[in-house]
Amino acid sequence: MTIRPLMGLFLGSAMAAFTSVASLNVAWAEDVTVSFLTHWPPETVAKLEAAAATYAKDHPGVKVEVRAVPFGDLLTTLRSQAGQAGGPTIAGIYDLWLPELARDKLVNAAPEANAADVTTNWPKGVATAASVGGTVYGYPNEIDVYALNYNKKLFEEAGIKEAPKTWDEFYAAAEKLTNKDKGQQGFGMINSWAAGVVHPFASLLASNGGALVVDGKPQLDSENAKATFELYEKLIKSGASVATMGTADANTTGPFLDNFVSGKTGMIIMANWWESALKAGMGDRFADVATAPIPVGPKGDGPHSISYSWMTVVSDGASDAEKKAAWDFLGWFNGPTSGENGASAMGDLLQSMGILPSRTSDVAAFAERLKTPFLAGYVDVLSEARPFPTVLGGQEFTESLQSHIEAVQFGKETAAEAAAAAQADAAAILEKAAQ
Amino acid sequence: MIGLRKSIFAMLAPSLSLIALFILVPIALTIWLAFTKWSVQTPFSSATFIGFDNFREIFGSTSVGRDFKGAMINTALYSAMSIALILPLSVVFGMLIHQAELKGANILRTILFATYMVPMIAVALVFSKLYSPTEGPFNQMLAWIGIGPQPWLSSPDTALVSVVLLNVWQQVGYFTILIIAGLTQIPQSIYEAAKMDGARGPALFGFITLPLLKRTLLFSVVIALINAVQVFEPVALITQGGPVGSTNVLTYHIRRVGIERAQGGLGSAMSVTLLLALVVTVTAVFALARREERR
Structure with a gap:
């Protein structure tokens, strides 16, 4: 009876002492835990974890923990967890989402040194997309740009010698490539995926001298935009584009991808990050795919595609120590010393997925890799690309425009009706969002 | 008496x-937030409190109102088509399986219910x-019988009909089980008595089975309606609300x-x-059923 309490006391003391020592060790080894929310696939997450482990060697007080969610859940996770206790310290976001996150004070303005790093080492347009009202909010990383992809084999069969440079050539090529008996369409238009619908349209509009938004005001009923809607209508009515062949599913695959990889679509307008999907779907036939600038419209001054970027931001709700550690990690991760041959660790990671890096020194470090026929076509158009407008209400604006473009594709609205309705809706959306 | 009340409250608390x-x-x-920005x-x-502004907007003529009303109509169509297909099919399958003479009834029952257990x-x-x-x-398969390709x-x-067919395929097994449970509650003696009076197949079904299955059917309608209104996964996973x-x-739009x-x-x-809308519809279904019963 007397021994047991003593034993208990002893064991209790020993446990307490062990726990205290352990907790001291933990406190010494991992003073700050920084969580990193991303939509990257498992193999890329493994690379990010490896980079975090390398960083931890020189920064034993910081632990970077990766949280990965599917792409479709990223915005939902961000909206529901950002700013909450236990929410992610760092998050990878699409630049379109930044204005609302900044408005709601969920993202931390970059410290002076990090902001200077971004404005000095990234192209101006990309750095601007990572800023709101002149304040830098994060490190840009992935950059995506649109270009015309076409099937060389189908071009050869149709007797087309080179990629179309103007809308007239583009329409003529689309008609020649169309073969109803074979179930083959000249040009593939996407539906059921907001960015996939709007970005190619915006690229054609930019190449016709227009823009979606100018100084915060929508320009969807401009003559340039009306002509773009009319081009879509003409392609649909002639049968050179078949709307039902362009459906995309939640994984951005589905019939649209299937029809291009199986040689039933002659041309599409798509972003560089599709390279891996095309390779997976086409195998050796990927060599048949070529890239060319967006055809120029009658009012255009040259090919301009739409670009958009992704960036990493830091939660404003994190503690000061977490924010400091997060910015330090991001500076290192995106800097020229963390990767190989003068590239950043982020650049290495993006290249492993076939994605264009945006840091100027990364573009130089991966110059050889970017010379592959497929990617070179995208690198060539990058300098003349127009960033997709990042405005408050951008997501709703995109979805609204998507609905009108799809209405033209499926013959539910004429080009003129779509331009007028899209303009009215966009004006109301942007005005309300700005309030 | 007061002590009993106290203990009831304590147990229910x-x-x-x-x-x-x-x-x-x-x-x-949620109700409070509906009146705020x-x-x-x-x-x-x-x-911030903004009164009925949100309700005015969702029933207004802007894109918000149009999209919301469109989603309401889609949900109503989806629910109506789902119920219209699921209930008759589940009654047919339920009666087939319930017939003791049918060989392989257990296998059919397992197959039908298995679809309900497959994750969406x-x-x-x-x-x-x-x-x-x-x-x-x-x-x-349609090409084998000379029908051209459908866009589904x-x-x-x-597209909406295609999603309904997917839903029917998955849910019909569950409702068949409910119908079988209802059929087992109908005493055989009633059928025997009717047969002695000369009633046969369709008459037995129309004057005995269907009236005595009314409560089960009512329950099935309500459950199928609630399930249909809550449809989310197939839309989020396949169509993203398009084309x-x-x-x-509605759930996807919300x-x-x-x-x-x-x-x-x-x-x-x-x-x-x-x-x-759901409360009103379910109440209307029950009210209609009660009126029918009174008749």
Whole structure:
């Protein structure tokens, strides 16, 4: 009876002492835990974890923990967890989402040194997309740009010698490539995926001298935009584009991808990050795919595609120590010393997925890799690309425009009706969002 | 008497508290948020009261109103088509299986119920391939009987029906089990008596089976309606509400507005409207059933 309490006391003391020592060790080894929310696939997450482990060697007080969610859940996770206790310290976001996150004070303005790093080492347009009202909010990383992809084999069969440079050539090529008996369409238009619908349209509009938004005001009923809607209508009515062949599913695959990889679509307008999907779907036939600038419209001054970027931001709700550690990690991760041959660790990671890096020194470090026929076509158009407008209400604006473009594709609205309705809706959306 | 009341309250308190905490509080919170302007990214304290503005907007003529009304119509069509197909099919399957003479009834019962147990993610992935316009097996099978390829999920005219068919395939087994349970409650003696009076097949079904199955059918309608109104996964996984918003149902639309666009007040107003519409519809179904019973 007397021994047991003593034993208990002893064991209790020993446990307490062990726990205290352990907790001291933990406190010494991992003073700050920084969580990193991303939509990257498992193999890329493994690379990010490896980079975090390398960083931890020189920064034993910081632990970077990766949280990965599917792409479709990223915005939902961000909206529901950002700013909450236990929410992610760092998050990878699409630049379109930044204005609302900044408005709601969920993202931390970059410290002076990090902001200077971004404005000095990234192209101006990309750095601007990572800023709101002149304040830098994060490190840009992935950059995506649109270009015309076409099937060389189908071009050869149709007797087309080179990629179309103007809308007239583009329409003529689309008609020649169309073969109803074979179930083959000249040009593939996407539906059921907001960015996939709007970005190619915006690229054609930019190449016709227009823009979606100018100084915060929508320009969807401009003559340039009306002509773009009319081009879509003409392609649909002639049968050179078949709307039902362009459906995309939640994984951005589905019939649209299937029809291009199986040689039933002659041309599409798509972003560089599709390279891996095309390779997976086409195998050796990927060599048949070529890239060319967006055809120029009658009012255009040259090919301009739409670009958009992704960036990493830091939660404003994190503690000061977490924010400091997060910015330090991001500076290192995106800097020229963390990767190989003068590239950043982020650049290495993006290249492993076939994605264009945006840091100027990364573009130089991966110059050889970017010379592959497929990617070179995208690198060539990058300098003349127009960033997709990042405005408050951008997501709703995109979805609204998507609905009108799809209405033209499926013959539910004429080009003129779509331009007028899209303009009215966009004006109301942007005005309300700005309030 | 007072002591008995106290003990009743004491016994009910734990369960009532849990119901209040997890059901009533969120409902009350949603109703309150429906009258506010609130970004879901910010604390509740940042919500500002704006009266009926959200309700005016969702029933207005702007794109918000058009999309919401479109989603309401899509949900109503989806629910009506689902119920119209599921109930007759489940009655037919239920009667087939309930016939003791039918060989392989247990196998049919297992197969039918198995579809209900398959996770929706798997069903959605498989059906998206089955429906593929160019390479999908459905179109290949139609070609065998001389019918041309159908666009299925790729056309605004057929996409919603295609999602309904997917739902019917998955749910019909569950409702068949409910119907079988209802059929077993009908005493055999009633059929025997009717047969002695000369009643046969259709008459037995129309004058005995169907009237005595009314309560089960009523329950099935209500459950099928609630399930249909809550449809979300196939839309989120396959169609994303498209093409041209033809499969944009309310739950998916509320998620898009409330979470993806962070418009918590508008999303809450839509949720409250959906709840009210569901309550009114279910009440109407029960009222109709009661009136029929009185007759």
